[in-house]
Amino acid sequence: QPLKFVxxxxxxxxxxxNAMIARTLPKLAPEGITIEALPSIGDIPLYDADVQQESxxxxxxxxxxxxxxxxxxxxIVTPEYNYSVPGGLKNAIDWLxxxxxxxxxxxxxxxxxxxxxxxxxxxxQYHLRQILVFLDAMVMNKPEFMGGVIQSKVDSQLGEVIxxxxxxxLAGQLSAFSDYTRRVKK
Ligand code: FNR
Numbered sequence: 001q002p003l004k005f006v007x008x009x010x011x012x013x014x015x016x017x018n019a020m021i022a023r024t025l026p027k028l029a030p031e032g033i034t035i036e037a038l039p040s041i042g043d044i045p046l047y048d049a050d051v052q053q054e055s056x057x058x059x060x061x062x063x064x065x066x067x068x069x070x071x072x073x074x075x076i077v078t079p080e081y082n083y084s085v086p087g088g089l090k091n092a093i094d095w096l097x098x099x100x101x102x103x104x105x106x107x108x109x110x111x112x113x114x115x116x117x118x119x120x121x122x123x124x125q126y127h128l129r130q131i132l133v134f135l136d137a138m139v140m141n142k143p144e145f146m147g148g149v150i151q152s153k154v155d156s157q158l159g160e161v162i163x164x165x166x167x168x169x170l171a172g173q174l175s176a177f178s179d180y181t182r183r184v185k186k
Contacts, residue, residue, distance in 0.1 A: 002032040003072040003181055005110075008064075010078025010089035012042040017150040018114050021170070022077040024161040028171040030178050035075070038064050041092040052098060061095045065103045068096075073108035073181045074137075076128065080113055080121030085128050097135055104135040108181040110173070111139060114147030122146045140180045143173050 007022040026035045043060050045051065057065075068074055078089055085093075096103060111128055113121025125146065132139050147153065153163035161167055 001182060003178055005033065005035045005073045005075050006038045006067055006071040007035060007075045007077050008038050010086045012088060015156065017154055018077045018079050020154045020159050020161060021112060021114055021147065023159055025170065025174065028167060028174055030175050033178050038067055041088050044092055044095060047091055047094040057095065057099065065096055065099055068103035068107065072185055073110065073177065075110045075112060077112045078124065080115050080124030083123040085124055093131060102135065104137040106186050107137050108184055109137045109139045110177045112145045114150040116149065116151050118148045120146030120148035138184045140177055143176055145169060145173050
């Protein structure tokens with residue numbers, strides 16, 4: 001059965017290593033799996049309940065939510081900021097969480113963190129998992145991906161991952177996430 005996944009990117013900068021991971025994923029997807037990027041989270045205003053009440057949800061959030069609803073699973077690809085989830089990503093999740101038809105409820109989610117540090121954003125993963133408990137997302141436990149010293153595993157000109165062990169790990173994880181999604185999907 002074919003599946004569609006969407007990637008939610010936690011970094012906004014042009015040269016982002018996490019963006020390179022997200023860009024590499026479609027090439028590593030198993031047969032029948034398509035992977036598409038969600039729109040950038042960079043244009044989303046800071047969450048404000050008054051704004052939500054007066055003007056509703058930003059168009060960017062409605063669009064991301066609809067694409068998540070249409071997808072079979074979501075792959076969150078993000079750096080770690082100060083041992084936690086980048087503010088921009090948390091802001092996007094905060095907006096999504098207030099939608100009546102909250103799109104992450106029951107949705108299979110895969111977390112991928114990468115950083116220039118040795119442990120690849122491991123601390124962010126557990127904060128993100130905690131947040132996703134409240135959203136009732138179905139986060140896959142294992143295999144994990146924590147891309148440490150990620151700058152040494154990409155070709156920045158090409159804008160993609162090139163290190164073979166990392167490519168193999170990502171491909172294996174995508175295959176496991178496909179099986180997991182077929183198992184838990186509503
Ligand atoms: C970082 N960085 C970082 N790295 C890490 O391993 N643990 C951390 O807690 C942090 N904290 C942190 C905070 C802030 C505000 C910035 C800007 C950076 C470094 C981070 O891994 C590095 O900048 C990555 O390159 C960010 O990912 P992208 O933008 O390349 O995808």
